[in-house]
Amino acid sequence: DVVLTQSPLSLPVTLGQPASISCRSSQSLVYRDGDTYLNWFQQRPGQSPRRLLYKVSNRDSGVPDRFSGSGSGTDFTLKISRVEAEDVGLYYCMQGTHWPDTFGQGTKVEIK
């Protein structure tokens, strides 16, 4: 199975400051159709995961534009331009290029 390694696992941030999470894959996530099936999810305490970004950098409807995604091949990044209190929670990357789809281990974002 494809292993996704996130870093850091814990990310204390100051309100209004930027935050960045890395996701590295054990294999290239470029599919034969040329797309890269790398998603990012947010999971607030006590809630189901919520998809933020799909295919690396496409924001889902309703997701604030302070969330952005970048990367290619095996290295990907989620950035929050200015962290707000509601951004506290766990963040996961997930790949859907190779069966079975796999998730990173999660990064906990908390306010300093």
Add this chain to the structure above:
Amino acid sequence: QVHLQQSGPGLVKPSETLSLTCAISGDSVSTNSGAWNWIRQSPSRGLELLGRIYYRSKWYFDYALPVKSRITINPDTSKNQFSLQLKSVTPEDTAVYYCASEWFRYWGQGTLVTVSS
């Protein structure tokens, strides 16, 4: 907007079968352009995809290797829902179970299933 509503027991005895259902509104279980997933989440395993079903003129079933011998996912077109059965459960199967749409765009509310006698 798709809504997924999960139902099923939260406590299962060891060696018995875990059964959950996910009712779909806003889409069809037999859509030719989607897939329907079961995922679980535990502190030891994190988020783990268990399997999925999808319809492309016929039904297809994909199961993750660790549970392949124990899992069944079935569609119910009459009720527009799909189900998860995991047999011969052990305490290792204790987790929060989620259903989700294709590409995990929409998720159910989650069901904590505890395997204990």
